[in-house]
Every structure is written in structure tokens, then in C-alpha cells.
Amino acid sequence: MSERRPVWFLIAVSFIVSLFSCSRGSTQNEIIVAGSTSVQPFADRWAEAFVKGRAGCFVNVQGGGSSAGIQAAKSGAADIGTSSRELKADEKDLKEIVVARDGLAIIVHPVNPLRGLRLTEVKQIFSGEIPSWSYLGGPDEAITVVTREEGSGTRGAFQELVMGKSRISKRAIVEDSNGTVREIVAGDSNAIGYISLGLVDNRVRALELEGVKASEESILEGRYRLVRPFLFVTKGELVGMARDFVDFVLSPEGQDMIRKEGLLAAR
């Protein structure tokens, strides 16, 4: 029995080693992707599909927020930092890769006579400064403001792109998904909300902003303002498995996955 032990030991060790090494033979077998909570669900999906064909590879996806992700990429704590906002001037020393884009649409009920709003008007509606449609030339009805829950990436982007330092009114109705926001706006002729552009359907109407129609084209032309990039941020050139992962994300397969989720492709 004691003579057989080394053999079993070797088999066990080689089995465990094989579990933890990439089949491609690269030395690194785990990458850390950390940052934006809006990117996180998509990064999770990409990671899942990426490791499927690669036994022993791990992609560790973490949240923490865009700023934390950028910081992590800078310090080397993460191989890839993710961000759902543009890099600031002092962060431009990092390499950024746009992996997807997300348009935000301001939606109202189809019977709403309003065609479009200025950005400042949207801000005043959501902060509660404009309580009635009559201020905007509409009927004398209270505006039902619908927002997303605290912590949601969509809310984060809306806060950043529209609200700035102002707070969204405490009296606003809070729902926990794009779908329920759309559902409420579709059912209430006095409601206004914001959702991902890809999820707008004919039961609600996306408002023009500053005279620009909310559409994929106007985003591609750079005229529609409410759009946020989903970025992968790295320190220096990518190597090894991180390189493979980014290639996968930008491949038609990876881009198709996010288009199905209602996002815009990177290019």
C-alpha cells in the first residue's frame, strides 16, 4: 500500500494542476475584471461564455463602481477595469477600449403632446422643480416621475448625464427594472421615465432631446447626448489571457451577446 501511494499522489496532483491551467498553455489562468456595476452583468455573461471552451481558465468579475474599476486598473489590482463613464483627463494615461454603448431614452406615454425637451427641463422634472405638464405647455396634470432604484447603473448614468449635482426627487416612483419603468409609463399618460434605448417599444414614446431624435443613428453621428460608453480600461498593452478575453468581447459573437440585451455595439 505504501508503495502505491506516490503513484496516486502524482495522479491527483497532475489532475489538480490540469484543472487550474489554461488549455492554451498560457502561464496566467485567472484574470480579474473589476469596476462598473452596469457593465458587471454583461462582463459576467461574456466571462461565462469565454471560459466555456477553456478548461482551467477563470475570469473573476467584480463590481465596485467605475471609479473603483479605473483605480484598480491603474494600481494593477485588476487586469481589466470597467467603466460606464468616459475617462477623465487625469485618467487618460490608461488604455481604453469601448466594448459597448448604451443610449438612454427619456420616455413618455404615446398620447403626451410633448415632442421633445431640453436637457435642463428633464433635470427640473426629475428633481421636482417642474411638478406639472402645464409648465411645459402640456395639460394641467401632475407629472408622474418614474426612476430606477439607488445603485442601478442606469440611474447612475442618468444622474451623471442629466442630473449632475441635483438629486432625483424623493417623491419619484421607484422601480427596479427597465421593464417595469416602461410598463408604468405605458399605463399612465402623465408619466415620464428613462430606460435603455434598446428597450423602447411602441407602447411608449422616446422624447427628442435638444431637438435630436433618440435613435441609433443620431448616437452614431454623435448628436444624441444621452449615451454612455462601456469601457474596458487597462494599464499598458494587454497580454495573454486578458488579450484573448478582450478579443472575444469584441468578436462578432461577443458583440451579438450584448446587442441581444439591448445595448449598442462598440463600433
Next chain:
Amino acid sequence: MNKLERDERLIRLALLAVSFSAVSVLAVVTVFIFSEGVPIIFKYGFRSFLAGMNWYPSEKSFGLLPMIAGSLMVTLGALIIGVPFGLSCAVFLTEFSSKRLRRTIKPAIELLAGIPSVVYGFMGVVLLVPFIRRTFGGPGFSVLAASIILGIMILPTIISITIDSLLAVPPAYREGSIALGATRWQTTKMVLFPAARSGIVASIILGMGRAIGETMAVIMVAGNAVAVPGSLISPVRTLTSNIALEMGYASGEHRQALFATGVILFVIIMVLNTIANLTSSRKKV
């Protein structure tokens, strides 16, 4: 003989293990919620949690007062709607209806308890909310909508426990009262209600516990705004909704604050349960 004894002991041990596993789940839940939630309560202070008006987790302000007020308002509303309905229904079924009618209606009411809360919520969104919006104005998602839905949801609890406690009153009380010339209603009001009081109170408290703990149906119809509601047609957020709504993306202190919400909810429900146990055990005296 030996074998039988051994079997007996084995079965006893197995059953003991099963019962303890149920209790240990409670212990695990309690320890987990408290260990995650209590530290942040102490870090920011008990008062800022219980009395804070602002819930802006991204700015580190974790005031739960709007949600505590919301839970209490919605629960009170549910009781105002559910208790009179429930008690009247129970009295009718025990005192004024035939046995046959009771045998058909009571199971039907108990069936109400089996409808999943998401179905109540869906009915609320589709029927009740638009109705409130048209009739009373406002967004429709409101204290009123949540109270009505919860009032209906607690009916089975109130009705079936009240029926049981009315039926548990010794027949001699009823017969004696009738023999003295009291009408049925006088008998119910002056003899049966006082005799069955502890059971009725317990039914109301259990209904209250159900109302305060309900999540799904409330999220769907309450509107979830984080402000103390100014009227019955204003949107409102309860403690349970707060946890369920925000747990998806919450991390760090935001997540801990949600556990702290759980701690407060846990304490409220424990207090209610204890009161219910005390009042219903007094019945046997």
C-alpha cells in the same frame, strides 16, 4: 426485542436531528442578518437609521424613517380594511349561517391564502392602480393600493383563526345567553366576542405580521418612493420593498444598510409574534 428498541432509538434520533435542523436555520438566519446589519447601525448611529429622513445610499445617508413609516401606514391600512371584513365574515359563518354554507365558504376563503402574492400584485397593477388613478388622481401607485391588496391578503388569516376561536367558545355560553332572551347579535356582541377575545386578537396580530412581511405584491403596487407619504394616494416604500428593490446592485455599505433594514424588520416581526403568542396562550387559562 433488542432490534425494536434500537429502531425506536434511531427513529427518535433522526426526528430530533430534523427538528433541530429547522431551528438551526432560524439561528443561522438570525446570526447572519445581525452580524451583517448591526455593525453599520453602530457606525452611523442608531438615531440616524431610525430617524433619518434621507435614503441616499450613494451619499452614505441611510435614513430608514420613510420606510418604517411606510410599513406602518400600509399595515395599518390593511388592518382597517381587513379586520372589519374578516370579523364580519367569521361572525356570519359561525353564528348566522347554516353549517352547510360554512362548509362551502370557509374552504373557499382559505383558498385565498394559497394564491401567490405576485398574482395579487399583478391584479393590483392591472385593475386597482388604474382605478385609483382615475378615481382619486395621483399616480395610482399608492398607500391606498397597497393597503387594499394587503387587506385582502390577510383576510384568510383573520377569518379562519376567528372562526376557530368562536367555535371554541363552550356551547353552554351561547345557549345560556339565548335562554336569557338575548338575540343572536346580542349574544355575539356581549358573550362570544369577550369569550373569544384572545383568539381574535391573535388572528389580527398574525394578519398584521403577514401584512408587514409581504414584499412582492407591495413592490408592484406601492410605487416605492422614498418619502414619508403625504396622503393616501402618494407612493410609499416599505422596509421589505427596500431590501428587495435594491439588493441587486448593492455593494459595500449600501448592502450592509439593507441588512440593517432587515434587522429592524426582524425586530418588529419578533415583537408582533411574541405578542401573538402571549395573547393566544392566555386563552387556555
